[in-house]
Amino acid sequence: MNDISPTPGKCPVMHGGVTSVDSSKMDWWPKALNLDILHQHDTKTNPFGPGFKYREALKALDMNALKNDMKALLNDSQDWWPADWGHYGGLMIRMAWHSAGTYRIADGRGGGGRGNQRFAPINSWPDNVSLDKARRLLWPLKKKYGNKISWADLIILAGTMAYESMGLKTFGFGYGREDIWHPEKDVYWGSEKEWLAPTGSEGSRYSGERDLENPLAATMMGLIYVNPEGVDGKPDPLKTAHDVRITFARMAMNDEETVALTAGGHTVGKCHGNGDASKLGPAPEGADVDEQGLGWANHSDRGIGRNTVSSGLEGAWTSNPTKWDNGYFEMLLNHEWELKKSPAGAWQWEPVDIKEDDKPVDVEDPSIRHNPIMTDADMAMKMDPEYRKISERFYKDPAYFSEVFARAWFKLTHRDMGPKARYIGPDVPAEDLIWQDPVPAGHTNYDIGGVKTKIAASGLSVSDLVTTAWDSARTFRGSDKRGGANGARIRLAPQKDWEGNEPQRLARVLSVLEPIAAASGASLADVIVLAGNVGIEKAAKAAGFDVTVPFAPGRGDATAAMTDAESFEVLEPLHDGYRNWLKKDYAVRPEELMLDRTQLMGLTACEMTTLVGGMRVMGTNHGGAKHGVFTDREGALTTDFFVNLTDMGYKWKPTDQGLYEIQDRKTGQTKWTATRVDLVFGSNSVLRAYAEIYAQDDNKEKFVHDFIAAWTKVMNADRFDLL
Numbered sequence: 001m002n003d004i005s006p007t008p009g010k011c012p013v014m015h016g017g018v019t020s021v022d023s024s025k026m027d028w029w030p031k032a033l034n035l036d037i038l039h040q041h042d043t044k045t046n047p048f049g050p051g052f053k054y055r056e057a058l059k060a061l062d063m064n065a066l067k068n069d070m071k072a073l074l075n076d077s078q079d080w081w082p083a084d085w086g087h088y089g090g091l092m093i094r095m096a097w098h099s100a101g102t103y104r105i106a107d108g109r110g111g112g113g114r115g116n117q118r119f120a121p122i123n124s125w126p127d128n129v130s131l132d133k134a135r136r137l138l139w140p141l142k143k144k145y146g147n148k149i150s151w152a153d154l155i156i157l158a159g160t161m162a163y164e165s166m167g168l169k170t171f172g173f174g175y176g177r178e179d180i181w182h183p184e185k186d187v188y189w190g191s192e193k194e195w196l197a198p199t200g201s202e203g204s205r206y207s208g209e210r211d212l213e214n215p216l217a218a219t220m221m222g223l224i225y226v227n228p229e230g231v232d233g234k235p236d237p238l239k240t241a242h243d244v245r246i247t248f249a250r251m252a253m254n255d256e257e258t259v260a261l262t263a264g265g266h267t268v269g270k271c272h273g274n275g276d277a278s279k280l281g282p283a284p285e286g287a288d289v290d291e292q293g294l295g296w297a298n299h300s301d302r303g304i305g306r307n308t309v310s311s312g313l314e315g316a317w318t319s320n321p322t323k324w325d326n327g328y329f330e331m332l333l334n335h336e337w338e339l340k341k342s343p344a345g346a347w348q349w350e351p352v353d354i355k356e357d358d359k360p361v362d363v364e365d366p367s368i369r370h371n372p373i374m375t376d377a378d379m380a381m382k383m384d385p386e387y388r389k390i391s392e393r394f395y396k397d398p399a400y401f402s403e404v405f406a407r408a409w410f411k412l413t414h415r416d417m418g419p420k421a422r423y424i425g426p427d428v429p430a431e432d433l434i435w436q437d438p439v440p441a442g443h444t445n446y447d448i449g450g451v452k453t454k455i456a457a458s459g460l461s462v463s464d465l466v467t468t469a470w471d472s473a474r475t476f477r478g479s480d481k482r483g484g485a486n487g488a489r490i491r492l493a494p495q496k497d498w499e500g501n502e503p504q505r506l507a508r509v510l511s512v513l514e515p516i517a518a519a520s521g522a523s524l525a526d527v528i529v530l531a532g533n534v535g536i537e538k539a540a541k542a543a544g545f546d547v548t549v550p551f552a553p554g555r556g557d558a559t560a561a562m563t564d565a566e567s568f569e570v571l572e573p574l575h576d577g578y579r580n581w582l583k584k585d586y587a588v589r590p591e592e593l594m595l596d597r598t599q600l601m602g603l604t605a606c607e608m609t610t611l612v613g614g615m616r617v618m619g620t621n622h623g624g625a626k627h628g629v630f631t632d633r634e635g636a637l638t639t640d641f642f643v644n645l646t647d648m649g650y651k652w653k654p655t656d657q658g659l660y661e662i663q664d665r666k667t668g669q670t671k672w673t674a675t676r677v678d679l680v681f682g683s684n685s686v687l688r689a690y691a692e693i694y695a696q697d698d699n700k701e702k703f704v705h706d707f708i709a710a711w712t713k714v715m716n717a718d719r720f721d722l723l
């Protein structure tokens with residue numbers, strides 16, 4: 001025998017817990033559904049305890065004291081990681097920007113709203129080299145102010161105050177970003193197998209004529225946005241411009257905001273590449289314990305100050321890199337630039353000719369001067385015709401540039417927080433901004449019972465009532481807190497025309513509900529939700545249960561002028577496991593799409609099961625299709641979906657149309673038709689366990705109550721006005 005055991009005679013296999021992440025029990029079945037994404041940041045693992053409310057904790061924060069401490073920290077250079085020119089501003093801004101800049105509009109995930117930069121994979125992305133130091137520099141403040149300030153807020157505050165300290169009049173700041181406490185499992189960052197894998201590598205995010213896979217916004221695995229050296233590391237400002245435009249559009253930024261952000265970002269700070277990148281140790285997640293959570297350690301060279309290597313490019317963009325000024329455009333537009341290699345071997349642009357006095361000074365010794373540099377993305381701001389027009393305008397009108405930048409920075413760092421009601425603190429700007437999806441306050445003092453009576457007598461079916469309320473609420477996503485029933489945007493473009501909303505049926509139902517709203521003083525948004533509640537109460541009654549669905553009035557109706565219709569397009573449902581509908585065939589299995597949507601809606605696997613089971617028996621399938629409704633008592637809130645799904649008196653046979661016939665084993669007759677998503681609740685072992693609980697005879701009433709609890713959660717998911 002080959003003795004590979006470190007302790008001869010004993011079993012060489014380590015028994016005990018599976019504590020490493022290299023393989024999991026489920027890897028044997030790669031097609032199994034990963035329900036874990038629905039069970040993140042559970043109360044059981046919450047280190048703050050169940051009663052902790054960040055919004056409440058923030059009330060005790062001395063915001064002035066924190067700001068004063070932050071100002072002092074920005075200029076308090078530490079020997080272990082000295083500040084360039086004695087000012088940490090550039091580093092802190094890059095940290096805040098990289099935190100916010102992972103946001104993408106397609107699924108609202110990413111962004112700086114949860115403090116996810118502290119955890120893998122983002123803490124160890126190649127683009128985030130040295131930001132571990134930036135966060136560690138903030139630790140004394142986090143320690144001092146404790147739970148009264150989240151990491152997520154602290155990171156964005158650091159960047160914002162850095163600008164303030166360098167002379168920019170910022171647009172404002174809102175606290176309120178709540179921290180997560182372990183990595184996110186639901187975010188798809190790409191399929192490549194290597195960091196910075198070039199286009200066309202295994203799992204490439206590009207297809208066709210450089211079409212970037214959705215929902216991704218970054219161009220490479222491990223980058224926040226675009227490659228600074230050029231597409232796939234090959235300098236070509238026009239090609240880079242194409243990438244920048246797409247990446248920033250997917251961060252919700254237009255051309256003007258993109259130029260403002262890039263220029264404003266590089267008005268301060270510098271690139272770090274004065275050394276040998278191969279001497280950097282592993283990223284934080286792969287580093288040894290003695291690195292204590294830091295990464296990219298350089299134990300063979302000095303590796304700090306002027307010898308820091310982060311991106312590998314080297315140099316500042318402007319003559320005064322610790323000052324908010326117009327130096328970026330002066331530099332970019334008034335010089336010719338040529339390609340050079342940095343000391344670390346990265347491509348960068350340097351001026352063909354520049355006066356000695358215009359060169360930025362060394363970070364440690366002001367008597368030494370270095371060439372300024374431009375990344376390929378900076379050159380795009382000059383070479384791309386549209387970007388150039390904007391650059392020239394900013395150059396000529398510095399006040400306008402500052403104003404556009406300040407607003408774009410505010411948007412960048414707050415967009416993923418959702419509605420303004422979530423911002424806290426004295427520096428929240430009063431102005432309503434269209435990208436906040438504003439909703440006016442609605443009335444609360446109307447006769448709720450009277451409205452419900454009118455709805456009940458309106459002749460609308462249970463299916464119509466429940467479906468319309470569901471469709472108005474289901475757009476909500478917890479990722480960036482957009483969508484939802486509040487605002488009644490379901491009656492506006494583009495939502496009223498979405499195929500998933502069945503426009504004709506929707507128009508018919510709204511034509512009944514609108515006059516009821518108008519006559520009562522309630523908002524249509526409230527009436528739509530009330531309609532759903534009335535439908536559920538009727539359905540529960542038909543199943544033998546007298547219940548009242550909880551309701552909080554006060555939703556408002558947004559107008560078309562308050563709605564950036566184009567920005568709502570990303571919220572269009574293309575599938576809905578709850579309404580048993582798929583717009584078209586995707587490469588992804590419909591049950592995975594359902595899980596993704598469920599995660600975005602903030603529901604657990606059990607809540608998902610409850611809701612699907614209830615929606616099926618109330619006949620809310622898309623288009624009123626009969627498949628998926630396996631009950632003889634449609635419209636009653638029974639557990640029939642689960643009872644029939646788990647009944648061995650039936651068998652399940654695939655049909656040519658991708659559906660399943662439910663046949664009576666004895667008679668051989670087809671009784672109902674099911675979809676793939678329906679059958680997942682009987683086939684997946686975890687979902688089946690939930691389904692079996694509801695199929696038990698003793699749980700009929702529990703089901704009604706669980707359904708109502710989950711339903712109410714969905715209807716109120718966007719009630720930030722109640723916070």
Ligand code: HEM
Binds near residue numbers: 228375378
């Ligand atoms: C078009 C996209 C952009 C590219 C390709 C890019 C690229 C880079 C690179 C390569 C560095 C050097 C990092 C290092 O070695 O330390 C850097 C630094 C920096 N970037 Fe950007 N950037 C972009 C956009 C932005 C934006 C939008 C902002 C903020 C609004 C920003 C703010 C900064 C700051 C402040 C630094 C200096 C960091 C320091 O002084 O330590 N950048 N950027």
